Amino acid sequence: MTATRGLEGVVATTSSVSSIIDDVLTYRGFSIDDLADHATFEEVVYLLWNGKLPNEKELNQFKAELAEQAAVSDDLIQHLKSLPLKGVHPMAILRTAVSMLGMYDEDAEDMSTEGNYKKAVKLQAQISTVVTAFARIREGKEPVAPRKDLGLAANFLYMLTGNEPDEVAVEAFNKALVLHADHELNASTFTARVAVATLSDMYSGVTAAISALKGPLHGGANEQVMKMLSEINSEENVESYLRNAIDNKQKIMGFGHRVYKSGDPRAKHLREMSKQLTTTTGEEKWYNMSVKLEELLKEEKGLLPNVDFYSASVYHSLGIPHDIFTPIFAVSRVSGWIAHILEQYENNRLIRPRADYTGPSMQKYTPLSER
Ligand SMILES: CC(=O)SCCNC(=O)CCNC(=O)[C@H](O)C(C)(C)COP(=O)(O)OP(=O)(O)OC[C@H]1O[C@@H](n2cnc3c(N)ncnc32)[C@H](O)[C@@H]1OP(=O)(O)O
């Protein structure tokens, strides 16, 4: 038996949810460019879960179901208020809160198709409510209840700020949600599939996925990108920052990808959004610094930006606190996790690979007094 480091190139399952072939990303066979330019996030969630785009009636019904389930219980809000929110990373809070949601859901252990569908709708609808609630509670503000007349993108921004967002912000945020929704067998999705392949419930799968998304080599990179840009702070400092980072063999957050070799097809959409939004806010420096970093890194190391790089300046321009960037990734990616969880349940087999043992052998037990 020989191990492949990081399972690179290993095909671990079949899936019809999304594909990356020759650096082209599709959700259920629809190109990401097409969806980013035209679809609402709700249409994409429906597509990922059902394998087809909804017609108008199906979409309206789906939106109504999501709106109906978006509020969370007062008990959960009270729990959030009792947590030590200061100094705790929001992804740690989200990991705990999603696990708690499962404890308040009477359908949590119902593994029937209907039970799983109900959980899927609740998880997708409530994750925004939870993220925005703790983002406000930690600032000493009351959570804002979701509105039934707003879609997922608008509701998130509304619940975060308490103000109805303008069209430009909703359009940009919707596109960001569409672009992050699914990505084949990335680390968090694989984690979700491993968890539910034991026939554990959907809340367990999503809680496990959030744990995997949190790290800076995966979803946590978007927050780290903003930290890096803030440290660099001006276009003139980009080159020296980069030189120093390369000399010290530091990884540049938001660059590189395990699968894409000629570039991440989502980055160009986010780059354009970053350009437009930073122009609107008058803070073009974030975009300009990002472009310079992209050019230099391509030249120096052949590295290209991934989905996390320009999403940092996009979310910053939308006024979102930097440590909420990765929870936003979860707000979107939960749609993909659920699609993969449902697919795993449909044709389940326990996921249990082997390890190539490299430890000592023929060891003899010695009594405690002789060690
Ligand atoms: C949503 C997402 O999860 S997208 C990814 C988000 N993560 C990041 O942006 C973090 C920064 N990027 C990285 O750490 C990596 O590119 C990953 C984790 C995304 C992919 O990692 P892997 O496929 O394991 O590639 P690995 O880390 O082995 O890198 C291969 C080589 O490229 C270099 N490299 C890869 N990414 C970077 C980077 N961002 N900065 C500097 N060098 C890099 C590595 O140092 C390594 O060089 P070496 O062969 O000389 O040692």
Ligand SMILES: O=C([O-])CC(=O)C(=O)O
């Ligand atoms: O696919 C990956 O390895 C990382 C990921 O989730 C993404 O790029 O969206």
